[in-house]
Amino acid sequence: MGKSKRELTGAEIIWESLVREGVEVIFGYPGGAILPAYDALNKYRKKIHHVLVRHEQGAAHMADGYARASGKVGVAIATSGPGATNLITGLATAMMDSSPIVCITGQVGSTAIGSDAFQETDITGATLPVTKHSYLVMDVDDLAESIREAFYIARTGRPGPVLIDIPKDVQTAKTVFEYPTAPIDLPGYHPPECATDEQVAAALELINTAERPVILAGQGVLQSHAMGPLRELAEQGQIPVTPTLLGIGSLPASHPLNLGMMGMHGTGAANHAIQAADLLIACGMRFDDRVTGKLQTYSPNSKKIHIDIDASELNKNIRVEVAIHANLSTVLKQFNGGVKPRNHNDWMATIKTWQDDADEREVLNMKTPTLLGAQAVRAIWEGTQGKALIVTDVGQHQMLEAQYYLHDEPYTLITSGGAGTMGFALPAAIGAAFHETDREIWVIVGDGGIQMNIQELATAVQEQSNIKIAIINNGYLGMVRQWQQMFYDARYVETPISSPDYLLIAQAYGMPGYRVDRLEDIPATMQKAQSHEGPVLVEFMVEQHDVVYPMVPAGADLHAMIRRPLKQFEMDT
Amino acid sequence: MKQVLVVLVEDKPGVLNRVASLFRRRNFNIESLVVGPCEIPHASRLTIVTGEEEYLRRNIIRQNLLKLINVIDVQDVTDLPCVIREHALIKIKVDGTRRGEVMDLVDMYRARIVDVGIETLIVEVTGEASKIESIIELLEPFGILELNRAGKVAMVRGNGSAPGNKLLPDRENGSLPQASPKSI
Numbered sequence: 066m067g068k069s070k071r072e073l074t075g076a077e078i079i080w081e082s083l084v085r086e087g088v089e090v091i092f093g094y095p096g097g098a099i100l101p102a103y104d105a106l107n108k109y110r111k112k113i114h115h116v117l118v119r120h121e122q123g124a125a126h127m128a129d130g131y132a133r134a135s136g137k138v139g140v141a142i143a144t145s146g147p148g149a150t151n152l153i154t155g156l157a158t159a160m161m162d163s164s165p166i167v168c169i170t171g172q173v174g175s176t177a178i179g180s181d182a183f184q185e186t187d188i189t190g191a192t193l194p195v196t197k198h199s200y201l202v203m204d205v206d207d208l209a210e211s212i213r214e215a216f217y218i219a220r221t222g223r224p225g226p227v228l229i230d231i232p233k234d235v236q237t238a239k240t241v242f243e244y245p246t247a248p249i250d251l252p253g254y255h256p257p258e259c260a261t262d263e264q265v266a267a268a269l270e271l272i273n274t275a276e277r278p279v280i281l282a283g284q285g286v287l288q289s290h291a292m293g294p295l296r297e298l299a300e301q302g303q304i305p306v307t308p309t310l311l312g313i314g315s316l317p318a319s320h321p322l323n324l325g326m327m328g329m330h331g332t333g334a335a336n337h338a339i340q341a342a343d344l345l346i347a348c349g350m351r352f353d354d355r356v357t358g359k360l361q362t363y364s365p366n367s368k369k370i371h372i373d374i375d376a377s378e379l380n381k382n383i384r385v386e387v388a389i390h391a392n393l394s395t396v397l398k399q400f401n402g403g404v405k406p407r408n409h410n411d412w413m414a415t416i417k418t419w420q421d422d423a424d425e426r427e428v429l430n431m432k433t434p435t436l437l438g439a440q441a442v443r444a445i446w447e448g449t450q451g452k453a454l455i456v457t458d459v460g461q462h463q464m465l466e467a468q469y470y471l472h473d474e475p476y477t478l479i480t481s482g483g484a485g486t487m488g489f490a491l492p493a494a495i496g497a498a499f500h501e502t503d504r505e506i507w508v509i510v511g512d513g514g515i516q517m518n519i520q521e522l523a524t525a526v527q528e529q530s531n532i533k534i535a536i537i538n539n540g541y542l543g544m545v546r547q548w549q550q551m552f553y554d555a556r557y558v559e560t561p562i563s564s565p566d567y568l569l570i571a572q573a574y575g576m577p578g579y580r581v582d583r584l585e586d587i588p589a590t591m592q593k594a595q596s597h598e599g600p601v602l603v604e605f606m607v608e609q610h611d612v613v614y615p616m617v618p619a620g621a622d623l624h625a626m627i628r629r630p631l632k633q634f635e636m637d638t
Numbered sequence: 639m640k641q642v643l644v645v646l647v648e649d650k651p652g653v654l655n656r657v658a659s660l661f662r663r664r665n666f667n668i669e670s671l672v673v674g675p676c677e678i679p680h681a682s683r684l685t686i687v688t689g690e691e692e693y694l695r696r697n698i699i700r701q702n703l704l705k706l707i708n709v710i711d712v713q714d715v716t717d718l719p720c721v722i723r724e725h726a727l728i729k730i731k732v733d734g735t736r737r738g739e740v741m742d743l744v745d746m747y748r749a750r751i752v753d754v755g756i757e758t759l760i761v762e763v764t765g766e767a768s769k770i771e772s773i774i775e776l777l778e779p780f781g782i783l784e785l786n787r788a789g790k791v792a793m794v795r796g797n798g799s800a801p802g803n804k805l806l807p808d809r810e811n812g813s814l815p816q817a818s819p820k821s822i
Contacts, residue, residue: 193656194663198707201652218707253648253710377701380694 096144099171125155130493146184161483197225285349458514488517670789
């Protein structure tokens with residue numbers, strides 16, 4: 066072994082490897098078993114910025130938010146035992162939404178593993194169902210390659226979280242460091258690329274003969290950068306598009322072919338169109354129960370084309386005629402030469418009648434005695450010219466955001482979809498702010514969710530994250546309250562929730578805070594918030610008893626939507 | 639016809655845990671699972687019998703296995719001509735007076751006696767599940783003290799290729815990268 070080659074400790078190898086993977090920021094919390102890595106961090110501070118979180122769950126969500134904003138791999142680091150288990154909700158969130166993150170955890174010394182040592186948890190075992198892959202590195206010679214593989218696995222194929230558990234003695238052991246450069250050799254891992262000619266021909270036959278086609282645009286559109294080919298397909302064939310929650314931004318909201326979001330709180334037009342369609346073209350989405358309603362009655366008369374990078378999603382929930390296991394962007398480009406120009410005038414006219422019906426029920430056209438969440442979200446849209454990056458939590462405000470903040474640009478909405486993780490928004494926005502340094506960032510969060518990771522306000526102030534935090538306060542766990550109102554005879558069991566005085570909270574953490582309860586005061590309040598660099602808190606006091614319409618009850622037919630009553634409020638003329 | 643899968647995996651500690659965890663998490667049923675080394679260095683071959691009969695569901699199970707990073711290939715051999723064998727050790731209570739009867743039965747089934755005690759015999763039998771069940775039934779009257787059955791192992795007849803080999807064309811001797819003996 067040549068003397069010219071450098072011997073490094075495992076701890077140093079961690080940072081050297083992260084630098085080579087292009088990591089610029091890492092979110093973490095130190096502790097006993099990860100101390101050697103933190104000690105070595107001191108030498109790498111110029112290359113990697115470490116963000117000290119206030120709870121490890123925040124670190125995982127920050128890495129997730131950073132990953133979703135940047136398209137790069139987000140990285141979190143924590144110690145063994147409770148530090149590692151606190152990451153689990155963040156890993157599960159990233160797993161459900163296919164977000165590429167790598168979490169590094171310290172582990173007790175390799176000889177102590179299995180002895181129930183202080184702060185020992187079998188974290189690779191505990192996280193098995195919520196990670197794409199994981200490593201327990203028992204030999205310092207395997208460390209660099211494991212980190213390299215982890216990044217590769219996290220970002221390729223269907224992205225997802227990867228965990229690397231590193232015992233303390235592996236961090237202190239020394240070895241010659243050479244970052245491998247050979248192509249990664251994983252005999253069981255081959256992300257797919259294109260569709261076969263037969264698949265393309267079968268799909269085109271359906272597309273070119275359909276009378277009532279609908280494109281379902283999932284997060285796969287954004288993750289495979291297929292916005293251009295998707296738009297070309299839609300425009301060439303005059304095919305209306307409806308996004309999933311995570312697919313929002315795949316086609317501009319203002320595009321005439323965009324019907325708005327599908328599913329439980331989707332638009333009437335989108336859901337009716339799906340049910341009446343004779344062809345669904347499902348692009349990078351997975352027919353989650355929140356978008357299908359009752360599977361047996363879902364889009365009963367349509368043929369279906371399903372394109373996904375994950376073969377296990379094909380024919381999982383919905384049986385399809387053409388299942389294509391491939392990269393979506395590549396497939397749409399394969400389609401696009403063969404799509405015949407169509408107009409579908411009758412179909413679009415039918416869809417228009419559903420859209421007109423929704424206009425009659427549109428609460429924004431009504432005069433309401435109190436401020437509604439929908440109005441608050443629309444006001445935030447106006448106050449940001451629709452150009453902000455919005456990071457939402459989970460609940461009524463999240464669905465209102467999807468309905469009333471019209472995203473014309475891709476990658477401008479970050480939200481916990483599959484897992485529905487309350488407490489996600491604030492840390493995810495802090496993470497996203499490390500990438501989106503020029504774009505205005507607004508957190509939209511409920512009074513329940515903000516209290517679930519409120520400790521990260523300290524991180525936001527410490528990092529001077531340029532985020533505006535809109536707390537939509539209705540004094541309830543609103544979405545659960547809505548279900549209680551509709552399906553549990555209005556027994557509001559444990560859903561009224563008190564809040565601290567958020568203006569005092571803002572003051573205590575050292576950030577400006579504002580409160581607004583009238584629609585006409587929102588623009589001025591927002592301007593005040595926008596004039597500050599750094600974190601600002603704005604509390605919107607909204608109607609306590611409003612519900613999100615339309616709503617498809619869980620397990621009901623997708624077209625069986627509960628609509629807002631026609632004369633709930635006086636029309637504002 | 640119950641689903642039979644032949645699965646080639648990297649021989650790394652924890653792989654069996656990943657496979658078992660997948661079946662539990664996805665609510666798939668494992669009827670039997672057998673694992674052992676195979677002709678490819680640093681790889682193991684599993685035979686898994688699931689309770690699933692419906693084709694599309696079977697494919698979902700196969701695709702989920704393929705998603706595991708350490709799983710190299712999965713062959714669904716349910717509908718292929720296969721040799722499928724089980725193995726059992728059966729300890730029965732029998733003294734010298736009735737030993738001859740047992741030996742006749744063992745001969746008929748082409749089984750073997752692999753241990754003789756003063757009051758016990760261990761019978762080893764290999765074959766299809768129906769054969770194993772049949773000999774168990776016939777040995778029952780003697781008094782079965784202990785029964786230990788292994789799950790099914792399967793192999794496609796004739797030229798049906800073993801899974802994985804075609805995926806490893808460029809590798810010398812079809813070998814996989816060696817796992818560090820210490821890595822888990």
